[in-house]
Amino acid sequence: MKRILLRSGKSPFDVFPVEEALHQDVIATNSGNLIFSDASHKILETPGTEVVANGMRTEVAAAERINEEYDAFVVPLANAFRPSFEGSLKRLTRLIGRLRIPVVVLGIGAQAGLNYNAARLKPMEATVREFVSAVLDRSASIGVRGEFTEQYLKDLGYRDVEVIGCPSLFMYGKELTVREKAQELTAGSRIAVNGSHSAVQKQGLDQVIDRAHARYPHLTFIGQNLSDARQLHWRDLSHANAEVTAIPTHPDHPMFREDKVRVYIDPVTWIDDLRGYDFSFGSRIHGNIAALLAGTPATVLCGDSRTLELCRYFGIPHRRIDRTTPDLDPAQLYEEADFTGLTGGHLERFERFTGFLDRNGLENTFSHGDGGASFDARMRSLAFPPGIRPWNDADISSLTSRFGWLQTRITELTLDNANLKRELERGGGKPVPGSASVYRRARRVVGRPIRKALQSGKQ
Known part of the structure; x- marks a missing residue:
């Protein structure tokens, strides 16, 4: 069984209560991220391949474990070439630099204005070069979103660049159907x-x-x-x-x-x-x-x-x-x-996308599996929470889940504080070997008011 580590906020099969999803930020600040990561998961999952979500963690120290446990690291990205993402891109580059397995980037993009002027990216050019070079040392090519990013990387001297768009629109493979439009929108239209x-x-x-x-x-x-x-x-x-x-x-x-x-x-x-x-x-x-x-x-x-x-x-x-x-x-x-x-050009773009996967040693469910049927069946068997609605009421049912979750968090934080106290007493006020996990959690809690520790629960 081939194992792929996928950069993703969560597995498509993970069902989180709303409160926990917001607390853990499983959408990685933007739920749009899950559209292309879920599509990537479905596309790459074949009878001979297991896909594992990394939870968006970029742990450089985990490189050796990743080398031992996985056969490839697949990184779906959106507008990663932007100044505000430079720190994250550097950490990702450090991790990739320690990997000996293939690293495949799906649909990365450069962000500039509508005039396609890349001048704002000049200050981070060295960071982009280090990232792209690290990826291309471990793959046949790098997949980009479109024409602007392709030209941007070619202007930096890279040639192994392929325009593949975004995995999201290939969630259903070669099928993409948009309903025929009605004659016009009316006041009754949704x-x-x-x-x-x-x-x-x-x-x-x-x-x-x-x-x-x-x-x-x-x-x-x-x-x-x-x-x-x-x-x-x-x-x-x-x-x-x-x-x-x-x-x-x-x-x-x-x-x-x-x-x-x-x-x-x-x-x-x-x-x-x-x-x-x-x-x-x-x-x-x-x-x-x-x-x-x-x-x-x-x-x-x-x-x-x-x-x-x-x-x-x-x-x-x-x-x-x-x-x-x-x-x-x-x-x-x-x-x-x-x-x-x-819709008319979808098949050609799909074949270009799967060709990119083939050249980078990745199978896809539409060519090598069941077309995603088992993935879809498993998704249908799960009960996901509905879309989050505005909290405009104060009925008992709306309060119960929120306050219940808050009470659970308070209990967890109380236990963390108790554990920390015991560890400090054992170590004479200094960290005790083996208590690193307690200290990591404690740093997020001790010294803060409960309202900040529970910021996601503040009304």
Whole structure:
């Protein structure tokens, strides 16, 4: 049995209660990450291959164990070439540098503006070079999202670069069907809208959402950030994103009060719910890919190179967000949306993707397995929590699960403190050999008020 270690926040088969999912941040700050990691897991799982999620941990010290226990390390990435990710990229490079097994990168992207100017990436060029060189020392090529990232790496002197898009749109293999559009959207249409805090605050998406909310009573905003989820479930406003009150995930927004907001911690429920919508639009690329996987027409409002290059590669209907106006009606986007390129070119792109896997020594379920049938059957057997809704009520059932989880956490922290005290007494106030795990946990707790230790539970 071949074993693949997959960089992923969690296994698709892990079912977490909402409180625990938010506490552990299994979505790695953005639930869109799970769309492409779940797709990668499904694609790579064959009768002769076991796929194991690493929980997004980059433990350099674990390199030798990884070498002994796994046959390959597969790293699905999105916009990893960006200044804010440089520290994480460096840690990932240090880990890869110690690996002797193949390392395969799926769909990495460079983030710049809509003009494709890579000047902002110049300060991290050395970090990018070290990462790409480490990967190419252990693979035949590196898979990138689209044209901009391909040119960026070629300008740095790399030639073994392949445009493969993102694994997410290959979740169903060579099949990708988008429902035929109705004649037009009406006040009775169900519409999903998505958007980042930046798009709402700086790119005018707030005005588009407000006007759509007035026109379409069945509009639903779908957030993706961990802070969005915590605002919905806990009314936690401790994150800096809470300063953006114009986004519907904020408790002061009318869509929050009207229960017209959702955040999903599992792609399966996200995609299933979107099957019931007529249209999806907004600036979140994976929010709209989730809709397309559900067969629901969608249009992306592109705000940067990472979304633009992916839309161009896949033929996803899109519009530059800097060319939208506050009175943009989703009905106009719906009318303009043409899915011919997306569905008509899907087979060719799928074969290019599986060819990339073949050249890098990876089997896929569609060519070497059951086409994902066993994966899908196992997913259907699990009971995932529904999308997180705004906490607008105070009934007993809504309080029980939250307070029950908080009580459990308080008990755990109390035990940790007791264990720490015993270890300190044994060691005369100094660390005792073998107590490292206690100290690691204690550092996160001791010296903080309970309200900070339970920040994810603050209302």
